Amino acid sequence: MSEDVRELIDRCLAGDTVAMAELVELYRGHVFGLCYRMLGHRQDAEDATQETFLRVFRALRTYDRDRDFRPWLLAIAGNRCRSHISSRYRRPRPRRLTGDGDEMVDGSPHPAGERELVEEVELALDQLREEYRQAFLLFHEQQLSYAEIGEALGCPVGTVKTWVHRARREMAEWIRRRGVVEEVER
Amino acid sequence: MNCREWEARINEVLDNRGSLDGDPELARHARECAICAGLLASTRELLAGVALLDVPPCDPQMADRVIRELRTPERRVSVGLYRVAAVASLATAAALLLGAMLVFTAPEGPAPIVEQTEDLPQPSSEGVAVVQPGDFNRDDLDRDMVVKLWRETRESVDGIPTLLTGQPESSGDAAAPAQPDGGIDGLAESVAGSFGFLLDVLADADGPPQS
Ligand SMILES: [Zn+2]
Numbered sequence: 275m276s277e278d279v280r281e282l283i284d285r286c287l288a289g290d291t292v293a294m295a296e297l298v299e300l301y302r303g304h305v306f307g308l309c310y311r312m313l314g315h316r317q318d319a320e321d322a323t324q325e326t327f328l329r330v331f332r333a334l335r336t337y338d339r340d341r342d343f344r345p346w347l348l349a350i351a352g353n354r355c356r357s358h359i360s361s362r363y364r365r366p367r368p369r370r371l372t373g374d375g376d377e378m379v380d381g382s383p384h385p386a387g388e389r390e391l392v393e394e395v396e397l398a399l400d401q402l403r404e405e406y407r408q409a410f411l412l413f414h415e416q417q418l419s420y421a422e423i424g425e426a427l428g429c430p431v432g433t434v435k436t437w438v439h440r441a442r443r444e445m446a447e448w449i450r451r452r453g454v455v456e457e458v459e460r
Numbered sequence: 461m462n463c464r465e466w467e468a469r470i471n472e473v474l475d476n477r478g479s480l481d482g483d484p485e486l487a488r489h490a491r492e493c494a495i496c497a498g499l500l501a502s503t504r505e506l507l508a509g510v511a512l513l514d515v516p517p518c519d520p521q522m523a524d525r526v527i528r529e530l531r532t533p534e535r536r537v538s539v540g541l542y543r544v545a546a547v548a549s550l551a552t553a554a555a556l557l558l559g560a561m562l563v564f565t566a567p568e569g570p571a572p573i574v575e576q577t578e579d580l581p582q583p584s585s586e587g588v589a590v591v592q593p594g595d596f597n598r599d600d601l602d603r604d605m606v607v608k609l610w611r612e613t614r615e616s617v618d619g620i621p622t623l624l625t626g627q628p629e630s631s632g633d634a635a636a637p638a639q640p641d642g643g644i645d646g647l648a649e650s651v652a653g654s655f656g657f658l659l660d661v662l663a664d665a666d667g668p669p670q671s
Contacts, residue, residue, distance in 0.1 A: 291527050298523035306518035316516050323518060327526040388512055395509030414510045420475070439471050442503065449509075450502040 279343050287334055298327050304344065305351045308418070308426055311411040312355035322358055326351040345422045352426030394454050398445040409434050410441035461489045466496050470503065480504055 282300070285293030305326050309319035329350050337346060399407050405427070412423045413434075420438075424431045449455060461469070466489045473483055480486060480500065490497040519525065 294527055295523035298526050302518050302522045307515050310515050320519050323522060324525050324529065328529055331530055391505065391509040392512045395506060395513065398506070414507065415513055435475065442474065442506070445506050446499055446502040449505050450498050455498065455501040455505050
């Protein structure tokens with residue numbers, strides 16, 4: 275953990291709200307990205323992000339300074355998301371991760387070819403089991419480490435690796451079957 | 461390098477966030493194997509597509525929201541209330557559990573009879589005459605007699621073999637022998653224990669009961 279973060283945490287512990295705001299600013303992207311990929315809804319993800327930081331500040335005294343801060347933070351975020359998932363009942367996750375729906379990212383400026391590829395990747399993601407999808411996106415899109423994903427999803431690193439490998443394999447197979455790679459030189 | 465090793469290699473490269481183009485071994489096998497070549501191409505496409513995925517921006521006011529919420533005392537009160545409610549629920553559950561245990565636990569008494577009969581090497585040829593007179597605790601005599609009578613009556617009516625008779629269970633479920641303290645036997649012992657207690661009280665008041 276960098277000295278800057280350590281100092282920021284010390285100031286937060288002293289009740290410095292400016293430091294708290296700085297800590298949120300520093301990590302809200304990571305936390306929100308994780309929550310969004312676990313929950314699939316922007317509003318839910320924002321609520322979970324807010325709850326995560328509230329928990330973090332209330333539990334900051336119990337935080338072990340010898341550990342990295344980010345995995346601890348993401349583990350809390352993962353717990354919040356799992357609580358959300360278990361409490362909301364049977365709301366379907368959005369079919370599309372980008373595009374023009376209510377829950378989705380709007381106005382993607384990709385050219386037609388890229389937009390097509392994104393759609394195929396989204397379709398491939400839709401075919402995956404939930405845990406494969408989450409693990410894959412957290413690793414490849416959110417660029418979390420396997421250890422961080424394990425903390426966030428509450429499972430061993432070996433399991434996360436297996437999920438990511440299977441997700442990759444299944445999605446690559448999907449893309450090959452869909453003929454997306456025919457244009458790609460061999 | 462065979463296909464399996466090749467796939468393990470591709471996973472290793474990607475797990476370490478390496479480039480698929482930076483590994484000559486991967487390329488060599490892909491040139492010789494059409495299946496793996498297809499997998500390599502589709503994996504490249506997949507990763508290119510993932511790089512194009514977007515996550516919506518987080519609320520830029522998130523820090524304000526968090527700090528505002530931290531300053532709001534009601535939430536802490538409600539958390540405190542939840543804790544009180546949780547403790548109260550636990551206490552209620554514990555009280556109910558204790559009550560249930562008091563109601564359903566058979567009073568002491570017949571257990572030694574069961575231990576005796578479980579050690580019997582042969583099914584008893586004497587029917588229910590398993591409880592030997594010498595096994596009676598004189599103080600429990602009346603209660604034990606009730607247990608014995610109850611069992612004799614039950615078996616003569618239902619013909620249900622029990623552990624006490626030394627006969628095997630007719631159900632054939634060898635993995636689930638009758639539990640001496642559970643089910644109908646437990647109930648019998650519980651009832652018999654209560655009955656025995658009543659007899660004891662009567663004995664104290666009126667002398668030995670007539671059998
Ligand atoms: Zn091959």
